[in-house]
Amino acid sequence: MGATATVRDLPDALHDDGRLAARTAGRHPAVFLDYDGVLTPIVDRPEDAVISDGMRDTVRALASRCPVCVVSGRDRTVVQRLMGVDDLVVAGSHGFDIWSPEEGVIAHDPAPGSAHLIAEVTERLRAETQALDGVIVEPKRSSVAAHYRLAAPEDRERVADVVRSLQAEHPDDLKILPGKMVYEIQPNVDWNKGRAVLYLLDVLKLDPDRFVPLYLGDDLTDEDAFRALRGRGIGIIVGRPDDAEVADRPTAAEFSLASPEEVERFLATLAY
Known part of the structure; x- marks a missing residue:
């Protein structure tokens, strides 16, 4: 429902x-x-x-x-x-x-075989946001989150671009969960x-x-x-x-x- x-x-x-x-x-x-x-x-x-x-x-x-x-x-x-x-x-x-x-x-x-991809995405996310003040990359066991609450408005849009780009590269393998000033990248599983x-x-x-x-x-x-x-x-x-x-x-x-x-x-x- x-x-x-x-x-x-x-x-x-x-x-x-x-x-x-x-x-x-x-x-x-x-x-x-x-x-x-x-x-x-x-x-x-x-x-x-x-x-x-x-x-x-x-x-x-x-x-x-x-x-x-x-x-x-x-x-x-x-x-x-x-x-x-x-x-x-x-x-x-x-x-x-x-x-x-x-x-x-x-x-x-729930997501067998996804550890290598999530590790790769985490490193890419860190590399492409490290110059953006206020962006925090949080690695997790089976996902990675990009927090942007402390970032400037223009940098928040840059984070969104990076996240969308990563998903576009792996459309069948990744999904994005938007939250409160955070994007979480997870394996694309149910x-x-x-x-x-x-x-x-x-x-x-x-x-x-x-x-x-x-x-x-x-x-x-x-x-x-x-x-x-x-x-x-x-x-x-x-x-x-x-x-x-x-x-x-x-x-x-x-x-x-x-x-x-x-x-x-x-x-x-x-x-x-």
Whole structure:
């Protein structure tokens, strides 16, 4: 199912007259959390997105009561370091790299044979953007991201040109995921955060009769997870409804929260 509303049309998950609680009645939540923009505010430099002590404590308290998984576009080991938590299931690189405290790395390879190409693309991206101030190239396990939030407007367009050129050279092998001031280059396979969440529901044996999955995300890449859970779980988009850039965005989520601060309050209602 696709997007059905804009963000401004959605009920607030903290003030919804009991609608979300009614959807979860009789079942335990299984909570899936994006990292940037959900557990931390969006920041200029990716390395500065360190989770607050309060949010960390709330997530830990929630994880003692129900399954909690972090699903991020970031490299999995980077998410674990920034969170300072080593006892949660983490799906990094949009679910290409999944780890659990019980099993360690969960073996799966949605893009076999792509490592050499991604390494080649990473070096090209670095070489062609190194002269552009404010551009950060972030290599990941199965992809590479080019962040341009700190770049001048003319340099942002240059980043877009470089990314488009790389895709044009490998039209069958690469796909581009645009995000918030970032382009992510991935292997062109049918894998995304939605597929990762469905995979985790299966691997973790989260019986739909006992658990209802809740997915909290803020970015366009989270829409895949919102769509994947329609009819099975609940999508909650994080973004200020008074921000025009956010408010008019079509979404497949069913509820909203305005900010990471509201996310923390919401998670606390589930944890305590």
